[in-house]
Amino acid sequence: MNKPSRIYCKACNRKILLLVILLISFSNAYNKDNPEDVLDPETQKCLDCHAGMRYTLTDPVTGDMASLKMYDELRIDPHLYVRAAHGGFACTDCHSLDYEIHPHPISVKFEFQYSCLDCHGGDEHFARFNFEKVEEEFNVSIHGNHYIENFSCWSCHNPHTYRLTVREGGRIVDIVAYNNSICLECHGDISHYAVLIERQLTNMLSKHEWLPNQSLHFRKVRCIDCHAAVHYDILVAHHVLPASEAVRNCVECHSTNSILMASLYKHKTVERRSRFGFFNSEITTDAYIIGANRNYYFNLASIVILGLVLLGIAIHATLRYIHYRQRK
């Protein structure tokens, strides 16, 4: 009787040990992913309302309470916020202190909105971003205020979610998906587009029908790689061009001097350049671009093989002709 019981206990202990290990692993993972553990108490207080789908409003005079919908543009995803470039800030670092009053007074609607340069301008710590040049490029772009009145940095770079995907590295497909989702936020959604400009929203798919392998291009290349002029002093192009000036000539990307090396793959290119192996080899871990990814050794081998074959044929033909004449 005792023997089987002992065996069972051993197995049971092992199971408990495994369970403890799993629980510890999950709890570590949970702690890392759980924004409540990272958010400061002040931000957490704001997100009590602003992270939910609904919030409770209390009338300070009568004490009446109402459950109201939290509109999309006022809702902040805590998970995205803690991962965002500005996720380390408390809400009132950027927003008016009047937000600490509940319900928020009307004055918050007139709060000062910071632009990138208000914090980052002239700061050596951010020199590598070259925000001054970014602003110059933005101002002359089709998104600049000359064309669209209410367009600002925040129109694309949502301060509550924006991440520095390119500088973080990672897979190109993820960088492309993230960056293109920013463009499609407006260019694929009339409700956002119409807030900025009164114009018919272009159908992106039919507009790009001319593009061979359309879905592959959309997954592998950012919109701005064709729609923005490259500036060599900044990592990500901000001079967005009118649609008529976008790249349409395939060989601008599909050649060894591919413009993608100055845009999408710029962050990798500056790290290493090689004369040998694959041309633009930085691309080959994520994609393959016909014309841009030739291989030096394969090129050399193919020329040598073809040359030898042609030489062999020339010698053979000549010898055949000579012997033919001799026999005659």
Place this chain on the structure above:
Amino acid sequence: MNKKKLYLYPLWLRIWHHVNAVLMIVLIFTGVSMQYSDPNYPLIRFDIAVDLHSTSGIFLTISYFIFLLGVLFSSIGRYYLVKTEGFFTAFARQLRYYLFGIFRGEKSPFKVTQERKFNPIQLISYNVIMHAITPFTFITGWALIFPETIVLNVYGYSGIMLTSLVHSIAGFLISIFLVIHLYVITIGPSPTANLKSMIHGYHEAIETEKTEEIEK
């Protein structure tokens, strides 16, 4: 010395051969144009080259399966069977003829007959090109037309890149075959005899022994 004629190339085979040749040439030119695309020296405009290459590839696949049906179900199939016994000796004899004997006016060690169309070197090269390299080319080509079917990453390299590499290498080998093939067809009773054979269907051979009847 008599000249004899054998009907070795039926009409369907000649049509297939010429269609295949045109498709291969278009594929090689457009492939080279894309692979070596240069904004300053475009051979064929890139988007046109892409469309032409894809379309020709699709037709080549259809053409290949017509050929395969012919090999499997018509009398030409027997020409592609390789007999392993004594093959290497026969291969060496043919190679020796191409490298030396041909210049001395020797006769080809393997006479073309109604039962044997190819010498050992032709036999192995046609089999490799038609039953290994060409399928590799169009399978990888179709994968590149539908890149979502390709494994994303293989040991740190893009699956599309590796597929393209196999596609390009296979395409290059076909190009080399084409160059050699175009030269080898000049080896015959006259430099244009084999070329003409693929037009009228009759193989012209210099017969020094027993003359055989022309068979259809």
